[in-house]
Amino acid sequence: MPELRPATLGDLDALVALEHAAFATDRAERRAIRHAIRSATMDVLVALIDGDMLVGAAVLERRKVSRIARLASIAVAPNRGGLGLGGKLLDAAEETARGHGCERLRLEVRADNGAGIRLYERRGYTRFAVRPDYYEDGMEAWRYERRL
Ligand SMILES: CC(C)(COP(=O)(O)OP(=O)(O)OC[C@H]1O[C@@H](n2cnc3c(N)ncnc32)[C@H](O)[C@@H]1OP(=O)(O)O)[C@@H](O)C(=O)NCCC(=O)NCCS
Numbered sequence: 283m284p285e286l287r288p289a290t291l292g293d294l295d296a297l298v299a300l301e302h303a304a305f306a307t308d309r310a311e312r313r314a315i316r317h318a319i320r321s322a323t324m325d326v327l328v329a330l331i332d333g334d335m336l337v338g339a340a341v342l343e344r345r346k347v348s349r350i351a352r353l354a355s356i357a358v359a360p361n362r363g364g365l366g367l368g369g370k371l372l373d374a375a376e377e378t379a380r381g382h383g384c385e386r387l388r389l390e391v392r393a394d395n396g397a398g399i400r401l402y403e404r405r406g407y408t409r410f411a412v413r414p415d416y417y418e419d420g421m422e423a424w425r426y427e428r429r430l
Contacts, residue, residue: 284367286374289319289326289339296336297328304357307418310341324354325378329367337362340371344382351379351430353389356398368401380430387430390416390423402426 289297294316301309310318318324318341329338341355353375358367379387390413391398407426416423 284329284331284337284370286327286329286370289328291316291319293326293328293336294319297326297339300336300339300357300359303360310355318354325375327371327374327378329358329371331362338367338371340375342375342378342387344379344384349383349385351382351384351387353387356389363397368397369405372401372405376428376430385430386427388425388427390425392417393422393424399424402428 297315298312323344325342327340338358343352343354407428411425413423
């Protein structure tokens with residue numbers, strides 16, 4: 283069973299490594315990850331196995347003026363994919379958003395990201411918009427939303 287907890291600055295190196303392992307483009311830079319860990323309106327959740335091996339992370343963004351939270355990122359180490367970690371991180375992100383009074387969760391996913399799209403659609407997310415030319419390589423984003 284993975285342990286899920288909020289990230290600390292001590293997780294920074296492992297989070298940067300995960301970002302490189304999980305994403306081929308549009309990676310968050312180290313300073314952006316550090317900012318997210320420190321931010322009062324962002325939640326970075328990490329999944330650990332075997333005590334201290336970081337194998338997944340999710341980043342949630344909130345705004346004081348909105349009841350709509352945004353899942354800015356979710357990533358699982360490639361050699362740990364398909365084991366349900368993505369689903370557990372998504373559950374935890376939703377629970378965190380609910381705990382802050384948010385009523386909806388939105389996210390963007392690459393139109394060619396089969397694993398991501400499957401994860402979200404299985405969990406009741408519906409596509410409400412398409413953003414052309416959204417990612418660095420020109421790929422479009424599919425925007426999904428779920429009522430919490
Ligand atoms: C998307 C991601 C977080 C899913 O994590 P995961 O731990 O593999 O997720 P789960 O094990 O909970 O599986 C989610 C679903 O995707 C399916 N899946 C996993 N890998 C897949 C793949 N390569 N292609 C298609 N479906 C896949 C699983 O079978 C599962 O579907 P099911 O519930 O119907 O069986 C992970 O693949 C990842 O980190 N990808 C790279 C980063 C990324 O794309 N993040 C999302 C950006 S929005």
